[in-house]
Each structure stands twice: as structure tokens, then as C-alpha cells.
Amino acid sequence: MTSHTPAGRLEFLRTLSLSEHERSKVPRDTKGKFEWMNARYPMILIPALPSASQVRNEATERSSRIFRDWETLHNILKIHEDVLRKR
Numbered sequence: 793m794t795s796h797t798p799a800g801r802l803e804f805l806r807t808l809s810l811s812e813h814e815r816s817k818v819p820r821d822t823k824g825k826f827e828w829m830n831a832r833y834p835m836i837l838i839p840a841l842p843s844a845s846q847v848r849n850e851a852t853e854r855s856s857r858i859f860r861d862w863e864t865l866h867n868i869l870k871i872h873e874d875v876l877r878k879r
Contacts, residue, residue, distance in 0.1 A: 810818070819825055826838040842850070869876070 829836045
């Protein structure tokens with residue numbers, strides 16, 4: 793396996809030579825696929841899959857940070873606007 797990304801691990805699953813019967817036992821959900829692969833091939837690490845609430849919290853924090861950083865940058869530009877315009 794060359795990729796350590798979740799997409800690379802799922803690509804690894806596609807390359808396996810599985811019978812139709814074995815393939816039918818592979819779970820349909822992403823987390824289940826990783827757990828199945830880890831049980832069959834222990835060298836494959838299962839990535840952390842955050843819950844929906846964790847994703848929402850992180851998205852809220854990141855969007856707040858974007859606007860806070862934009863405001864900081866805007867204030868810096870206002871302070872130095874004259875110097876920047878002269879250049």
C-alpha cells in the first residue's frame with residue numbers, strides 16, 4: 793500500500809482479489825470498511841473518524857477564526873494603507 797490517506801486505504805480495498813462472497817461481507821459504511829480491513833490486515837491503521845458534532849464544532853471554530861483573522865488583517869492594512877499606496 794503506497795498511500796496513508798483514507799482514500800488510499802479504500803483504494804487498497806479495491807485492489808484486493810476477493811470472491812463475490814467475500815466482497816459481499818465487506819461493510820458498506822466507511823468506518824465498517826476500515827474496521828474490516830484492520831481485522832483482516834492488521835498493518836492497516838484506522839483513521840480517526842470524528843462524530844458529526846465534532847465536525848460541527850470544528851467548522852464553527854474555524855469559521856470564527858477566519859473572520860477574526862480577516863478583521864486583524866483588515867486593521868493592519870488600514871493602519872499601513874498610506875505606506876502601501878506610496879509603493
